[in-house]
Amino acid sequence: MEDMRKRLAMLMDSRQWRERYFKMVKAALQDSDVQTFLKQHEAELADDAIDRGTAKIYEFVSERNKIARGDLPLAPGYQPTLVVANGLIDVAYEPTDAKMAADEEAKQASLVTSVNMPKDIHDASLTNYDPTDERVDALLAANRFVLAVVADPKTFHQGLYLSGPFGVGKTYLLGAIANDLASKGGIATTLLHVPTFVVEMKSAIGSNTVLKKIDRVKRAQVLMLDDIGAESISPWVRDDVLGIILQYRMQEKMPTLFSSNKSMADLTESLAGTDRGNSEMLKAQRIMERIRFLAKEVTVGGENRRNPMTNKVPNDKE
Structure with a gap:
């Protein structure tokens, strides 16, 4: 039942x-x-x-x-x-429209590979770059570079060597260029913080991955070397790491950009080791010859936006 x-x-x-x-x-x-x-x-x-x-x-x-x-x-x-x-x-x-917008944003973000770079460059934009008197030349040069590469990505376009004091916006400008290349031309960029990269390359000796890392960097569609010269570079890094990367990019005529707190003249002295009591000027000049082929120097000035306190001028009462 x-x-x-x-x-x-x-x-x-x-x-x-x-x-x-x-x-x-x-x-x-x-x-x-x-x-x-x-x-x-x-x-x-x-x-x-x-x-x-x-x-x-x-x-x-x-x-x-x-x-x-x-x-x-x-x-x-x-x-x-x-x-x-x-x-x-x-x-x-x-x-949906939201899905397509999110996919497009993710696609553009994937085109910019940043290695040990500050987070604020992810949203960097040339539109938001403050064009003060001491930064306007760099902004104009950046816009010209982006427009030229997007219009004709298969032709070699000389990059920029952004020189100037710490905190004036050189790294941000590199990030803005990278993001604009991605959004306007679907062009991939690799941004590399040179001092950190040098440390990683020294560690790669033990794991026998030096050549693999160099090969990946040298083949980047657009390469940006940030803060080159911020720390002393050993002869091995200068000749067997940077030298190989820059030689390849010069031969293949691939867009390459730099930022540094040193002018090209000062970087030459640093690469020669004069600050360490060495004198390898010929080898330094070989590296600089490649850098000058790949990029033209543009000075970035202005206030230190990273640490505004350094801009304060002391008065008699202080």
């Missing part, structure tokens, strides 16, 4: 479920978007298309309503649309 009651309860639930389902399907068939679709594609649909497509019609209305309510749909980021496939009704899912 107990089994009979369970069986009857199951049948009742089954009937109630079917009744609710048919009621929902009927409502879906009467939906204005569905009716518009059926009228527009009447000539394309088979005679039994509606009967065979009720589940698809219900799926379309159900998922569309979920999105309208803010509920989690079957395919987040995609919106349903009714389509005709071989005379029958089907549901296709197309990316």
Whole structure:
């Protein structure tokens, strides 16, 4: 007797479920978007298309309503649309405007590879770069470089060597150039903090990965070497790391940019080791010959935006 009651309860639930389902399907068939679709594609649909497509019609209305309510749909980021496939009704899912915008943003971000660079360069933009009197030349040169590369990416374009004191915005400007190249031309850039890269290269000796790291860097579509000369560079790094990277990029005529707190003349002295009591000027000049081929020097001036206190001029009372 107990089994009979369970069986009857199951049948009742089954009937109630079917009744609710048919009621929902009927409502879906009467939906204005569905009716518009059926009228527009009447000539394309088979005679039994509606009967065979009720589940698809219900799926379309159900998922569309979920999105309208803010509920989690079957395919987040995609919106349903009714389509005709071989005379029958089907549901296709197309990316939403928000999904396409997010995908485009992610695609552009993936084009900029930053290694040990500050986080603020991720949102850097030439539009937001403050064009003070001492920075306007650098901004104009940056815009010219971006426009030239985007217009003709297969031709060699001489990069920039941004020189100037600490904190005046040289690194930010490199990041802005990289982001503009990505957004306007889909061009990939690798930004490298040279002092940190030098430390990593020394560590790579033990793991025998020096050549692998050099090869990856030298082949970057656009390469940016940030803060070159900030610390003393050993003869090995100068000749067997930077020398190889710059020689390859000079031969292949690949866009390369630099930033430094040293002018090109001062960097030559540093690479020669004169600050360490060495005198390898010939080797330093070979490196500088490659740098000068790859980039033209542009001075960036202005206040120290990283540490404004350094701009304060002491008065007699202090």
